[in-house]
Amino acid sequence: MLKRIAIAGLAVVLVLGVAGWFYRNTIIQYIALQRAHANRIDAGPTQTVPWSKGPATPAAPLAERPPNIVFILLDDLGFNDITTFGGGVADGKVPTPNIDRLAAQGAIYSQAYSGTGTCAPSRAMLMTGRYPTRTGFEFTPTPNGMTNVLAAFAAGRPESHLPPMQINPAINDDILPFKDKGLPGSEITIAELLKQRDYHTVHIGKWHLGNRPDFLPNAQGFDESLLMHSGLYLPEDDPKVVNARLDFDPIDKFLWAALSYAASFNGGEPFKPGGYLTDWWTDETLRVIEANRNRPFFINLAHWAPHTPLQATREDYDAVGDIRPHHKRVYAAMIRAVDRSVGRILDKLEAEGLADNTIVILSSDNGAPGYIGIPEVNAPLRGWKITLFEGGIRVPMFVKWPGRIAPGTVVNTPVAHIDLFPSLAAAAGAALPRDRVIDGVDILPAATGKGPVKRKNDAIFWQSGAYRVVRAGDWKLHVDGNQNKSWLFNLAADPSERTNLVAREPRKVAELKALLAAHHAKAVGSLWPHSLISPIVLDKTIDQPVAKGDEYVLWPN
Secondary structure, eight states: OHHHHHHHHHHHHHHHHHHHHHHHHHHHHHHHHHHHHTTOOOOBOOOOOOOOOOOSSOSSOGGGSOOEEEEEEESSOOTTSSGGGTOOTTTTTSOOHHHHHHHHTSEEETTEEOSSSSHHHHHHHHHHSOOHHHHOOOSOOOOTTHHHHHHHHHTTOOOTTSOOOEEOTTOOTTTSOGGGOOOOTTSOOHHHHHGGGTOEEEEEEOOOSOSSTTTSGGGTTOSEEEEEOSOOSSOTTOTTEEEEOOTTOHHHHHHHHHOOOOEEETTOOOBOOSSSHHHHHHHHHHHHHHHTTTSOEEEEEEOOTTSSSEEEEHHHHHHTOSOSSHHHHHHHHHHHHHHHHHHHHHHHHHHTTOGGGEEEEEEESSOOOGGGOOTTTTTTSOOOTTSOSHHHHEEOEEEEOTTTSOTTEEEOSOEEGGGHHHHHHHHHTOOOOSSSOOOOOOOHHHHHTSOOOOOGGGEEEEEETTEEEEEETTEEEEEETTTTEEEEEETTTOTTOOSOOTTTOHHHHHHHHHHHHHHHTTOOOOSSOOSEEEEEESSSOTTSOOOTTOOEEEEEO
16 A cells, blocks of 8 residues: 555656656746747838949940859758759659759759858858858857757757757857857958959848848948848738748747848848848849849849748749648748749849840758758758758759850869859959968869869868868768767768768778868867757658667757
8 A cells, every 4th residue: 555655656746747847848948939039120111222223334345244143042952952953842843943944054063062061151151262260150150049949949859869959158149149240351252352343242131141230241342232131031920921830840939939021221220021032032133133234243142041930922832732741832832932033033134135144153051951840851862951961061053154154064073162252253353362262263164164173182171160071082071079970971882971981991081081180280260169069860850759879960059
């Protein structure tokens, strides 16, 4: 009898303990989300953007001017999201004919890489042509309160097979606010370099290289900037929008709590955009093309799509058909909007008679994340955003330049985001700066038939804290210093990185580790320390249960 009473008492204690743990975590999560909600912006009414107008007549014939440049950067696009590579979002049910058209009209760089596995450092490398070992821009700035939300929800996850998220106590929003994390003005951006050749430079969309006035696009070489001031594509209750909340993802919870529907122009006060964000930015891009048709221009169109929060227009949602689950259908509809944007820009350049002297480039800042819960999004590549496996860093890079690059050109040599700075400088006839090292190389000769891509040791590097990777030739080595684990792959034989050759190829491991050591030998320190280290499972999306033995990386950011 006493034994039964003791067992019953223990059960009650356990139930109360579990209930207490649950309610305590619920309260912590609620407080974290309320703090995130404080980030919301009260935007003013929609404005007509007062773009400056170029000359009424051209100073020189089109063929004698430096080429116009339109760079379309997507955010978190999956390798399997476009039909160019033979796949396509939602199992190929939603084709991307306009992106395919751009790729077919110029060069496909079949082994193109982002600067890293997250957005902001990739953007810094695109802008400067330099690695974080030189700029210090190593970690993605996270909005105020985001780390607290991630930590609060991570504490409530039942996954015992993963190490816990580590929060760096040395950094918080009070010590180093979000606005103070940016690309130093001492760096030279591609926009600043193109000013040598009298380009009119325009940024439209996401920036993520600092929110302080001295970090914003207008201080970094852009004459005009229509900025993503916050991140809703439409107000959540707009009758034209279809939303998909991801209840399994703490990042998604933060975004819905913190984001507003807001834009700003040239550093002015925030106002409500003039439509669904992807379409509105495209509308404004067409206006910029028209206003500057008589002078060289550089447009950096940095789309937010298909980054979360998942929001599509009802028209696109209806058009993609009965795709399930619901969030996958919304995602597919967002890809459809991005593809429409590309087509409209190509059509506008042709209508204005500018297509023959305009370079159009499309890429993505990194691969698609596992936290959207679409397992096949990077197929057949392994890994996600927030890893340096191929699924996290292999991205499209398509370059159209009529008369210089023949349609249907394919370049199989590995290239990276750092290469676009010197490539565009060479195309525009702008001299590279002599007071600093530019890590990228000119990759356009490989597309125009004038020569191969030449890179020291054929080596491309990636890093996030103690997680460091090098690809040299067909070999790729991952060194995760946080868990003292390495992976070695021969990408020619194993492009999906399934067979770890570390034990079988000690000489190759030593050779690649020597390249990593040399790369970091004179590295500058990070501009700010990482705020957390998170386990990212390589082969499962965040909504799938983790089993013992599942491989992961420990990602500092």
